[in-house]
Amino acid sequence: MTIDDAPRDALRGGPRELLRWVATGAAVSRADLSRLSGLSPSTVSQRVEALISQGLLEEAGAGQSRGGRRPRQLAVPTGGAVVGAIDLGAHHARVGALDLSGRVVQARTLPVRIEDGPEVVLGALLNEVATLVDGDPAASRGGSATGALRGVGIGIPGPVQHSTGRIVSPSRMPGWNGFDVAAFCAGRVDVPVIVDNDANLMALGAHRTAHSELDHAVYIKAGTGIGSGVISSGRLHRGAQGSAGDISHCRVVADPAPPCTCGNAGCLEAVASGAALVTALREQGVPVSDLTGVIRLIDDGDRQATALARQAGRAVGEILAVVVNFFNPQVVAIGGRLADCEPLLASMRATLYERCLPLATQTLLIERVAAGQDLGITGAAHLVIDHVVAAT
Amino acid sequence: MTIDDAPRDALRGGPRELLRWVATGAAVSRADLSRLSGLSPSTVSQRVEALISQGLLEEAGAGQSRGGRRPRQLAVPTGGAVVGAIDLGAHHARVGALDLSGRVVQARTLPVRIEDGPEVVLGALLNEVATLVDGDPAASRGGSATGALRGVGIGIPGPVQHSTGRIVSPSRMPGWNGFDVAAFCAGRVDVPVIVDNDANLMALGAHRTAHSELDHAVYIKAGTGIGSGVISSGRLHRGAQGSAGDISHCRVVADPAPPCTCGNAGCLEAVASGAALVTALREQGVPVSDLTGVIRLIDDGDRQATALARQAGRAVGEILAVVVNFFNPQVVAIGGRLADCEPLLASMRATLYERCLPLATQTLLIERVAAGQDLGITGAAHLVIDHVVAAT
DNA sequence: CTCACTTCCTTCGACCACAAAACTAAGTCA
């Protein structure tokens, strides 16, 4: 199944935006929507009716009067798990069932062995999605169209051609190169499947959740690997090949320059990723087994680990400085498991302020993304919802 | 005068695009426009009529039959110099009068002393624009609305807030900080004045001229200073503060790191700009007076100059590699006076291929922009034309 | 030369999205 790019009308008054305003609580009534969207009350009424008839919206009693007739409250059918989402990581996958507002209804984290290959991994995860969606009492309750699965969104920790759903030369996923995720999944579920890069999904999730009013944003995902997602003019920027945001192999100054899995040395990923921190600590004789251990050491104030985290932060900041000068976003936010690592964040910030054009950092927000663990599946759900609403 | 951002409908079938198709020769008849735009013939007819009645388009006799009725050819009123443009540089300004197709009717290069301040410099250039526009015989010929000046576009070699037309903390333009170019010009001419950064204008000009079918593009302007312009989804990306593309103060590895006018050391501008090359050569005892001299030395194969050019190319490539990984454009093109410098271009290319994700460079075009000298005023004219057509 | 066919372009009727205005509904407050 081929999914075309995010439609243009996603902005300014389209059905998607109405839905989102209700979902986020920005609007509660038709009158609110009319004020927010600038559309006339009649048009809003009409659209709302259409959305209700498709089960994408519902009425929820009367609200508080503001001096006149009480508004008839609107709500996105909640509790009904209708979107499946998979956020695949290097060692774990976050799997979730979400409702039409993009809220997580059920979710769990599963261990994953990427090296088992796409069929095995994705097969198991799709099963888990089905279980989660079915397991939601609200969904099985009605049995109506409202509670039915509408689509599945999948995030992949590597380069993905979003338009076709195919994976292209992933450096950390042996055996997955060229695999057509969308086609594989289309054979297992009879709803649209949308595939994208994990950092893109985190970016979309974070943007929709926290920064939907900002036009230009950059989100860094720093976990086992390191990547980023870009929002330009309110839309996900995927670039020519769909590889936009892939800064993992940008070179940074590091002495000595550690070798990278890509064959080069001094890549950002080889200096600042979770995997790199683990490797570096081990080489210094510190017995850590995984990223969790590294983070614990840093939190405990371990000297070696902290120094490495600082170096990682500087490396990220160095690359990000170029990105900020070039792209001039309103916000740079960092997510992933390393986002909670204070020394890293602090030196990233310092480097950014030191190396960027004052004009570019003048009003720039540098943040940690909130609610990290579910942003990937949230973004995936948003992609699916956008697609579903567009298809009506 | 405040000019709002480039309207969204610039793409896909808007009047602007019809006009552009005719201007570029992609379409010659209404039937062509219908095929290209996907609009129905009736709609095209209607729009074309509107454009003709505004003098933005005209009929130009009958074309060749393709087996049936001959098309009634369309053309943008040519020869009528109706848009003024100023591309201000560090030492010179390119001033032009262009027609509605964006073609240069008259243009000349004037020496400029930035340090005389904005009133003096802009006043003189505006006078020159008036002379050039009036001096066009076709314009004075008719005296009709068709030949009247419709607007002026101005490019500034420093950060500009496009929306207000105000200059913000330019590093190379003492005395211009905070100057409101648009307001100043509005007092001198009674047509819309649009102000933007010079690199943005070059980017727009180059994109419209050579790459209009590409969605994502990056254009480097390497002259006395160094900057870039970004096209995202077919539109100029200006970023949050309008400073997008300003890569001049990104740090690059250089030993020794030369000091920059901004107070830091090792900035791209301090290594790879024309001004930097002049300074560096002088410090090595080579008696060059300006950039022209440097370019001559490089063309002559001077060892020191060539080495510096290579270093500059590597520096540009280094920054550009991050940009390409991050933004994943379809094309990177270099313009400005240093673009013709082979050693620079070659080492930039090499660095780019070495440091970028293979996926990102796989289909990436790396080019020299064509017709360099007039791209700035061309871009300025396009901005004006877009604004004029939108305002109808 | 005639007639079928092609291409180009316009006219006309229909539709759709949206808006403005009028109206109903349901509340507040003096």
Added chain:
DNA sequence: TGACTTAGTTTTGTGGTCGAAGGAAGTGAG
């Protein structure tokens, strides 16, 4: 109780677009 306020619907109108039909102007085969 009546004036006023807010919410939402219905009605009607308008502008943009399309499709079908048709007129205009050509080509080419018989």
